[in-house]
Amino acid sequence: MALQLWESALQAKASELHGDTWHITLTDSIEPHKQAHDWFQYISGSFARFACSLCKRSWMSKRVQVVFHFHMDTAKERGTIKLRRFKQKCRRCNEAQMEDPNFPVENIDVLIERLVEKIRMRCYKEDLGEKNRPSVFSGRVNGPHESAHCEACRLAVCSQAN
Known part of the structure; x- marks a missing residue:
């Protein structure tokens, strides 16, 4: 399900x-700051x-990190994006495992919009200037x-x- 949300947001910006x-x-295999040659x-x-898979407790985080590695194969006119969403674990459970984040659709859209800007600048050499669309935060x-x-x-x- 999570991948479908990211792919859908990407295809909405594909034009x-x-x-x-x-x-x-x-x-989960992306190592931050260690991308392969020709990857950005x-x-x-x-x-x-x-949400903790053991005790079912849920919590919010204002700044969950994601890292994208992306590469354009110009000969095939095809681009590949690898996404790693960084996890957190429950503070209440002794045997807690790292849990995947669940991003609101609006925030996936913002992250993909920012990514597409980076792709356009790095892979297509476009000058887009500076933009900054904030992510949506609802709750405390x-x-x-x-x-x-x-x-x-x-x-x-x-x-x-x-």
Whole structure:
């Protein structure tokens, strides 16, 4: 289901990608700051919700990191995007596992819009200037960011201060 939301948002913006075909895949194997030759990287953050698979507790985070690696194969007129969504674990469960974030559709749209801008600038050499569309945050987040439960903090990708 999650991949369908990302793919749908990407296809809604596909007209801006010069008629080339682009596809997105979810992966946990991306290492931030270590993209392969001819690949570009874009790191961003957004609001998301998490749910513990053990105790069913849910929580929100204002700044969940995502990293995109993208590459354009000009000979085949096809682009590939790899997406890693950084996880968090429940602070209440002793044996908690890292849980996937659930982004609101509006925020997926904003993240994809920003990504498409990066693709246009890096792969198609367009000068788009500066734009900044904020992500949507609805709700209240209590308490400080807990680095011990944040996968992005462990990998030095998190932009959230303690």
